Amino acid sequence: MRVCAMWIGVLLASQAAAAEFRFDQSSSELRFDGDYLGEAVPGRFERFSGVASFDPSQPLTIRFRTEIEVDSLNTDYADRDDSLRAPEFFDVATHPRALWESDGACRAQGAGWECPGRLSLKGQTHPVPITVTALADGSGVEGRATLDRLRFGVGTDDWADPETIGPAVEVRFLLRWIKP
Amino acid sequence: MHAGRYDTLAIVLHWTMALLILLTMGVGFWMSDLKPSPDTIKIYNWHKWFGLSVLALAVVRLIWRATHRPPPLPAHTPRWQRLAASGGHWGLYGLMLAMPLTGWLQNSASGFPLSWFGLFKVPALIARDRQAFEFWQDVHEMLAITLAALIALHLAAALKHHFVDRDGLLWRMWPRRKPAVEEA
Numbered sequence: 439m440r441v442c443a444m445w446i447g448v449l450l451a452s453q454a455a456a457a458e459f460r461f462d463q464s465s466s467e468l469r470f471d472g473d474y475l476g477e478a479v480p481g482r483f484e485r486f487s488g489v490a491s492f493d494p495s496q497p498l499t500i501r502f503r504t505e506i507e508v509d510s511l512n513t514d515y516a517d518r519d520d521s522l523r524a525p526e527f528f529d530v531a532t533h534p535r536a537l538w539e540s541d542g543a544c545r546a547q548g549a550g551w552e553c554p555g556r557l558s559l560k561g562q563t564h565p566v567p568i569t570v571t572a573l574a575d576g577s578g579v580e581g582r583a584t585l586d587r588l589r590f591g592v593g594t595d596d597w598a599d600p601e602t603i604g605p606a607v608e609v610r611f612l613l614r615w616i617k618p
Numbered sequence: 619m620h621a622g623r624y625d626t627l628a629i630v631l632h633w634t635m636a637l638l639i640l641l642t643m644g645v646g647f648w649m650s651d652l653k654p655s656p657d658t659i660k661i662y663n664w665h666k667w668f669g670l671s672v673l674a675l676a677v678v679r680l681i682w683r684a685t686h687r688p689p690p691l692p693a694h695t696p697r698w699q700r701l702a703a704s705g706g707h708w709g710l711y712g713l714m715l716a717m718p719l720t721g722w723l724q725n726s727a728s729g730f731p732l733s734w735f736g737l738f739k740v741p742a743l744i745a746r747d748r749q750a751f752e753f754w755q756d757v758h759e760m761l762a763i764t765l766a767a768l769i770a771l772h773l774a775a776a777l778k779h780h781f782v783d784r785d786g787l788l789w790r791m792w793p794r795r796k797p798a799v800e801e802a
Contacts, residue, residue, distance in 0.1 A: 475663075477731035514746040515728045521654045579697075602656040 456493040459615040461504070463487060468506065468610040472513075472587075473604030481513035481522075487537075488613070490579070496497070497519070498551060501540040502568075504613075508536050508559075533549050533560045544570070559590045568611075578614035585609065622689035624791050631679045632791055635672060635714065639769070642668040643716075646762060666725060667735045673718035680711060689790050706772060713765045720758040727751035 468486050471478040473586040488504030496527045509530040513519055536559040544551035550571030570581035587593055588605045597603065624632070645665045651657045691700060722743055726734050729746035733739050744750060779787040789796040 475733075475736070479729060479731065513729065514748060515730075515751060516748060517654065518728070519729075527713055596656050599656050602659055 439539070446541065456491060458489045461486075461488045461490075461578070461613045462616040465614045467610075468504075469610045471610075473606060473607040475602065476604070479513065479518075479610075481511055483510050483555065484512055485510035490615070496556070498544045498546065499542060500551070500553070500570075502553065502585070503540070504538045507534065509534055510540055511607040526597050527592050536560075538566065538568075542564075551605045557585065559591070560592060562590050566591050571614075573614075578612065580610075581611045582611070583609045622790060623795075624689060625686070628679075628682055628686070628688075629684065629791060631675060631794060633677065633793060635675050636666055637676070638672050639714070639717075639765075641764060642672060643766065663733075663736075665720065666732060669718040669721050670732075670740065673722070676711070676714035676718070678716065683711065692785050692787065703740050703775070706768060706775070710772065711766050712766075713761060713768065716761055717758070717765060720754050720761060722750060723783060724754035724758050727754055 439614050450561045454563070457496050458570070463486065466486075468483045469480060470482070471480050473479075485507040485568055486504055488502060490502050492500040508528045509523065509529065511519060522528055525532070536557065538555055538557045540553055540555045542554040544553035547569060550569055552567055553571050554565065554567050558596050564585075566583050566585045568583040572579055585607055586587055586605045587603075587607050588598055592607075593603055619779075642665060645661060645668070649658065649665060650660050652661065689704065720730070722740070726742035726744045727747050727750040729742075731739070732742070776788055776791075779785055786796065
């Protein structure tokens with residue numbers, strides 16, 4: 439597979455053995471689409487950090503660890519952001535950080551990989567797999583995940599009503615390594 | 619046949635819009651202090667749906683106005699009253715368009731999807747933007763207060779003509795014709 443060959447090429451060129459790569463926050467993106475009355479309302483987290491570690495001889499063993507500062511959420515609208523920071527949604531005062539961590543080997547899927555992992559958010563941890571593809575220029579990866587906000591208690595009481603805000607949240611990310 | 623009466627379309631538009639505008643404004647002033655909740659979202663949506671309906675009707679109404687002459691004012695109407703009536707009416711026409719349009723702009727800047735009674739999507743007029751939202755929110759609010767004042771003046775003028783001047787002006791726009799007894 440061409441992408442995988444390129445990927446391995448990049449890894450071999452940059453590192454000989456297992457290595458850690460940090461994400462460059464300024465050129466990386468972490469976005470989400472909430473479902474509001476059946477339509478997508480996009481938002482993003484502006485501060486997050488993480489590393490990917492892998493052994494170039496076994497790329498499927500790649501592991502990710504990403505820490506997200508939940509308070510940095512931004513949907514371009516002050517009232518909505520305040521609501522999302524409140525206890526009914528992310529409760530950023532009590533749970534300022536979210537963590538996504540790999541917990542097993544990836545498996546090849548189409549042009550990319552599907553990687554198992556766990557998301558810790560608002561005091562709860564549940565499996566949330568991600569799908570990842572290497573960027574063609576070798577500068578990083580992009581990928582996506584779908585999660586159920588209600589499993590993490592994001593939107594309690596009246597806000598749990600799935601008709602106003604749907605339970606499924608689409609997450610998309612673009613992670614670029616800091617150039618060695 | 620009563621001369622100097624608005625035609626049926628104009629009368630239907632006037633009263634339908636009067637009802638819709640008062641409802642939309644009432645909900646608008648009330649909802650701005652509500653705490654965020656799914657019910658608040660529903661109330662906001664009703665406000666938006668009513669407002670968009672006002673906009674559609676205002677377009678029809680302005681087409682009517684551009685193609686018809688309103689019945690003449692009583693011959694003895696002083697010049698300042700003619701000017702005030704004309705200015706007030708054009709102010710109302712302008713706000714019938716400007717109120718929904720600034721609400722639509724405000725909603726576009728907030729990034730909330732917009733529909734008309736959930737039946738079809740209404741596109742955003744401008745991109746999501748915090749500053750644009752605050753600007754259009756302020757304009758929408760100032761225009762709402764202006765509109766409330768103009769409606770109060772409009773109502774006061776209509777009542778004065780009817781009960782003080784007793785010049786029958788109100789019958790131009792009343793849904794029923796002037797009773798024959800009074801006409802005699």
